[in-house]
Amino acid sequence: MSLVNVEISPCEPDLRVGVVNRYLKEDLKNLKNLDDIVNMVSKICESPIAYISLIDDFHQILIAKTGVEITSVERGETFCTDTIQQNELVVISDASQHPKYKNSPYVKGDPNIRFYAGMPVRTLDGYNIGTICVIDSKPKSLSTYQLESLKMLSSHVIYLLELRVALNMVNDQKQIMESSENMLKEKYNAQNRQLQSLASVMSHQVSGPVATMKGLMNLINTLSSEEGKIYLPLMDLVLDQMDEAVKVVTANAFAAVETE
Template sequence: MIAPPAATETKRLKVLWQYEVLDTVPEEVFDDLTELAATICEAPMALISLVDENRQWFKSKIGLTISETSRGHSFCAYAITQPGLFIVPDATLDPRFASSPMVVSEPKIRFYAGAPLITPDGHALGTLCVLDKVARQLGPNQREALRILAHHVVSQLELRRRSRELNNARQKNRHLQHQLSQLRAELAAAHDQLAKRAPRVCPQSPGRRKKRGQT
């Protein structure tokens, strides 16, 4: 496996974790994009794969039952080091992958094509990829479609992150409003207590009482 520069990888992982998407439940919007990729590319398997520190985890999957694999056996770990599509026409002929458990045993991957999921600030979180059990290639239109769909995956990840941040901000605001209301109530109660206990500062003089007809 290609090892990216340590500083770059540390930053990439930090960005990935900020999305708080790892180990979350399936979501229809991501499954729809994965299914569309499989259909357009005529592939029996498709994944939204996020490359974590020591594993790749699948946010969405078509044609596979496993939810993650070791990063050391990952096609996607190579794909995130490149800006464009990463294509392996026949994994059995590629020394990087020929001995991979994913190739020599089930699901017996022969073909891989992955488009990196690149964030607005340039970090590759993982890939949208399609896989097949036979050696093959993608046509030009299929390649372009895979790139476009990968962009939509990133857009949905961004929307998911911003929605979570907005909800967190709203909850924090509600908490602050509650604290402010409590503080106001406490200040009002303290003011009332002071008003009841404080002596008169300027009592009326006898002269003023006489002037008003008082004795």
């Protein structure tokens, strides 16, 4: 798939970076579920390098990765910088033959990129804040099933990020309430209502893994039994994440009950 230019309104870059910074404030590098996703997509796509990154004005920050040691690079003319300009999957079968990338330092030098497939990580309000991608040092192509998996996991990444943001908001509110024991009853109840509202937002995050699971089931229904086996570990991963989301909502939704 060749790269295409997408027009962006003048105000959008600043707004997009603001959204990126909101996520970068969270403790994302220790989010195990993101590591599970990159390990899974690396296996599914049979590619030694896979990562999830967020891209601000100047840097590409790898928040989960496998097969590569770096944690950030200058944004410059990276493959993913171009990927976030689009709303679809970008596939480059052989970067050494690509007119734009053949002279890239990442192609001519380490990690000697030949194959690249990347999908934008798009927020619920429409901002491409980063990518999930796979890389190989040899030219190749991916099957339809591998490409569809990459697309579905991109959607799942944003739900995990939103879940982390919502959970941190809930924890912040709980800390405020715990340090405010002497507040008036009405103010205490107002904070509880705010906490319950935040928990309601969190409950919507459960719909993300559910949607991913439905997509996987539809995909598996089109495969032979042998082809479908590769998706069983991915289904286990999604189920674990659904279970975690439900536990978070259950634990925090009405932890603070209004005092009568």
